Amino acid sequence: MSVIGITGGIASGKSTFCRMLADRINAEIFDADAEARMLLERNPEVREAVIREISTAAYDENGEPDRAEIRRVIFADPCAKARLEEILHPRVRERWMALAAEKREANGPLLVDIPLLFENHLESHFVSVITLACSRETQIQRVVARGVEAQVAELILAAQTPTLEKITRANFVIWNDGCLEALESQADELVKSGRLDLHQVAPPRL
Numbered sequence: 614m615s616v617i618g619i620t621g622g623i624a625s626g627k628s629t630f631c632r633m634l635a636d637r638i639n640a641e642i643f644d645a646d647a648e649a650r651m652l653l654e655r656n657p658e659v660r661e662a663v664i665r666e667i668s669t670a671a672y673d674e675n676g677e678p679d680r681a682e683i684r685r686v687i688f689a690d691p692c693a694k695a696r697l698e699e700i701l702h703p704r705v706r707e708r709w710m711a712l713a714a715e716k717r718e719a720n721g722p723l724l725v726d727i728p729l730l731f732e733n734h735l736e737s738h739f740v741s742v743i744t745l746a747c748s749r750e751t752q753i754q755r756v757v758a759r760g761v762e763a764q765v766a767e768l769i770l771a772a773q774t775p776t777l778e779k780i781t782r783a784n785f786v787i788w789n790d791g792c793l794e795a796l797e798s799q800a801d802e803l804v805k806s807g808r809l810d811l812h813q814v815a816p817p818r819l
Contacts, residue, residue: 614716617723617724642724643724645727702733
């Protein structure tokens with residue numbers, strides 16, 4: 614079973630494209646962002662570590678993560694951002710790598726939607742890496758539309774690997790500056806081209 618990485622900057626359309634591609638190749642999806650959100654919400658060890666290492670106000674009175682507060686802290690302090698990554702990333706990585714190991718001999722590929730794939734030097738774990746890309750202006754507009762302040766959106770983009778570098782390091786690039794129909798068309802073309810290897814198995818690196 615192939616393990617394929619899907620990456621790109623914030624608001625580039627990774628999750629949308631991942632679902633489109635999964636429908637076409639009968640793939641299972643692992644969403645790293647969703648796993649991180651689940652850990653913040655439900656894992657007591659993560660909660661304790663975030664309160665201790667990031668902010669005593671990281672959770673509200675109902676025990677729900679205050680994402681605005683967490684964003685404020687980590688983008689004002691690179692060391693806090695690194696501490697949060699140390700809390701979350703090993704747990705997220707352990708989960709998708711275990712899933713890949715379980716599914717390695719199964720039918721159908723696994724798509725791993727992982728924003729910081731290149732930042733964490735994970736390319737060797739995947740048969741292919743697909744980068745979703747769009748203009749910086751489009752990214753800012755989409756992030757602001759999610760309720761994030763423009764200044765914070767700029768800080769988020771500044772903390773990520775530049776889009777051009779993600780493009781040059783990928784096996785395939787999907788440009789997502791337009792409508793959903795254009796994204797659908799690119800998913801169709803990628804599958805029909807036969808260039809996406811759905812059978813090669815990357816060696817396990819657990």
